[in-house]
Amino acid sequence: xxxxxxxxxARREWQLLFRNTSALxxxxxxxIIIALMFPLSLPAENELLTRIGGGVIWVSAVLAxxxxxxxxxxxxYHDGALEQWLISPRSLPLAMLGKVFAHWSCTxxxxxxxxxxxxxTFRIPPDQIWVLFLGLMLGTPSLSLIGAIGAALxxxxxxxxxxxxxxxxxxxxxxxxxxxxxxxxxxxxxxxxSQLYALAAILVLALTLSPFAIAAxxxxxxx
Amino acid sequence: xxxxxxxxSSIWGFLNRSFHRLGSPREFFKISNYATPIFGLLFxxxxxxxxxxxxxxxxxxxxQGDSYRxxxxxxxxxxxxxxxxxxxxxxxxxxxxWRMKMAFVVAICSAPIGAAFTFLALVxxxxxxxxxxxxxxxxxxxxxxxxxxxxxxxxxxxVYYAFDERQTAERAMALLAIVGVVIVPIIxxxxxxxxxLHQGATVFRDGGPAMPASMLTPLLLMxxxxxxFYGYVLFLRARNMVLDQERKSRWVRELVKSSRATGEAQ
Numbered sequence: 001x002x003x004x005x006x007x008x009x010a011r012r013e014w015q016l017l018f019r020n021t022s023a024l025x026x027x028x029x030x031x032i033i034i035a036l037m038f039p040l041s042l043p044a045e046n047e048l049l050t051r052i053g054g055g056v057i058w059v060s061a062v063l064a065x066x067x068x069x070x071x072x073x074x075x076x077y078h079d080g081a082l083e084q085w086l087i088s089p090r091s092l093p094l095a096m097l098g099k100v101f102a103h104w105s106c107t108x109x110x111x112x113x114x115x116x117x118x119x120x121t122f123r124i125p126p127d128q129i130w131v132l133f134l135g136l137m138l139g140t141p142s143l144s145l146i147g148a149i150g151a152a153l154x155x156x157x158x159x160x161x162x163x164x165x166x167x168x169x170x171x172x173x174x175x176x177x178x179x180x181x182x183x184x185x186x187x188x189x190x191x192x193x194s195q196l197y198a199l200a201a202i203l204v205l206a207l208t209l210s211p212f213a214i215a216a217x218x219x220x221x222x223x
Numbered sequence: 224x225x226x227x228x229x230x231x232s233s234i235w236g237f238l239n240r241s242f243h244r245l246g247s248p249r250e251f252f253k254i255s256n257y258a259t260p261i262f263g264l265l266f267x268x269x270x271x272x273x274x275x276x277x278x279x280x281x282x283x284x285x286x287q288g289d290s291y292r293x294x295x296x297x298x299x300x301x302x303x304x305x306x307x308x309x310x311x312x313x314x315x316x317x318x319x320x321w322r323m324k325m326a327f328v329v330a331i332c333s334a335p336i337g338a339a340f341t342f343l344a345l346v347x348x349x350x351x352x353x354x355x356x357x358x359x360x361x362x363x364x365x366x367x368x369x370x371x372x373x374x375x376x377x378x379x380x381x382v383y384y385a386f387d388e389r390q391t392a393e394r395a396m397a398l399l400a401i402v403g404v405v406i407v408p409i410i411x412x413x414x415x416x417x418x419x420l421h422q423g424a425t426v427f428r429d430g431g432p433a434m435p436a437s438m439l440t441p442l443l444l445m446x447x448x449x450x451x452f453y454g455y456v457l458f459l460r461a462r463n464m465v466l467d468q469e470r471k472s473r474w475v476r477e478l479v480k481s482s483r484a485t486g487e488a489q
Contacts, residue, residue: 149402153382153395163385167378167399170371174409177367205405213402216319220394221386 005090006098013102016075023071027107028114031064035118046123053122054132054183060118061111061136062143062172068107069147070164072099073155073218082155082222092218093211100148100214108140124183131186135179138199145206145214146171152217175202246323248465249474259458266451273444281437290354294438297347299446300340303453304372305407307337311379312404315397325461327393328468330400331383332460336453338376345369364413365421372410375403389468 017024038056039049076082085095115136119129150168154160182195244250277295284291311333318326348366349359360366379399386392413421434442469475 146402149398153399154385156391157385160385163381166374166381170374170378171403171406173367173371173374174406213398217395217398220398221391223391 005094006101009095009098010102013099014106017102017106023068024106024110027064027068028110030067031060031111031114032118034060034063036121039122049122050124051187053119053124054128054187055180056122057115057118057132058136058139058176058180058183061108061115061140062169062176064111065107065140065143065147066165066168066172068103069144069151069168070161072103072148072151077155077222082218086219086222092215096148096152096214096218097207097211100144100211103148104141104144108136108144112136112140128183128186131192132179132183134196135182135199138196138203139175139179142175142199142203142206143172145210146175149210149213149217152214153221155218156221175199178202246321246325248325248328248469249472251325252462252465252474255458255462259455259462262451262455262458266448266455269444269448269451271448273441273448277438277441277445281441282435287355290351293347293351295441295445297344297351298442299449300347301344301369302446303449304337304341304344304369305410306450307333307340307453308372308376308400308403308407311337312400312407315400319394319397319401324468325465327397328461328464329457330397331393332457332464333453334376334380334383334396334400336456336460338373338380340449340453341369341373341376345373363421365410368406368410368413372406375406379403 035057038052042048042052073082076085085092112133116129116133119132124132147164147168150164150171153167154164157163178195178198182192182199185192185195245254273295277292281292283289311330314326314330314333317323318330345366348369352361353359379396382399383392383396386395466475466478
């Protein structure tokens, strides 16, 4: 039943996302537009763009994840599905892990796969693209897992979006620092191992602890 | 063996009783009647004496001259910004696990005080940094993580005030406070993990404090005084909150009535 719960919730989320493709495409479009606004607003120097590209792409990924998070539980809350999960005998943390996994595979994973393309417009050298991709693959699942806690806390509020940003962005900052720091380290020829390990450690912590926090948050806010 | 058992069970019983007494708003209010002025007095004496020692008695630094004296405000506020966070998170956990009303009150009342100390640590730090480092602000690990702590405090307060229903609000806030605990070790070890402009641990380090007693004594006095100040303000805020939350209960009505009567008599 344990595996089943994870799979069931993941499959449900995938079905919902693929039937409503705008939810799938929106964060990705947002990601690309935000990232491409930086070259337009900065002096047109290729060297500068190469230097800041990694950070810009990381910031855009964080913001795009945030955009996707807001709707994570909203429709489930409005159609009553969320209440059914709370009273069902299935393990809520495991179910939420499945849901977040499916959600990540349609937002964070897509962002990570698209990031190398964006890197080319910033003229980032290939070795740094590789490092950036690795960092995003390790960092975006943590973003989704930690962000889901905030989404669960704010799901009942009418204007939860701004509040979600206020409570979750500070918790995203360490991931952002390590992820963008990796690219900078690679650019100056240093070792990226420490940042990589830190991102991996954060992911392990988020994978093991945040499902319980998400479940507790849902049980708190929904009476 | 039996003796040891009896000893521990009596201690546990005492802790349990006092815990439960503190858990009741009415008992808390009674205790705070005595505790608040004591905390206020200790704060005044310790901070007053500490400030006197720090500003007039302690010698000037051989490199930084007199400007180093801001340390007596900066370091205690930075310590307290973390200490208050840990108190808040612990109280939140107690509240969530044992459903204790007063624990939530302590947690919520601590948040603005903690945010204020974080802000004070940042401001005094940049005032100190301007003449000594030659910069108001530097994007370095210690400074950045302290700034994040300020944002986390704000987020926790924002969550509490976003919900209409008190129970939901305090539990949501408590949950976020516990999640945010991850930031505390990052701040604490930031100066060791990353080479940073900020100096490393000077007081609590292997091999004892790297500071003469004439400077260390006022620093510790100020830190202790600041802690009592936190306790004092916490009691004041918590008393207000308890009165507001229990305004419909009998003991509060009686309290209001009797204080009105004495007010009229005067």
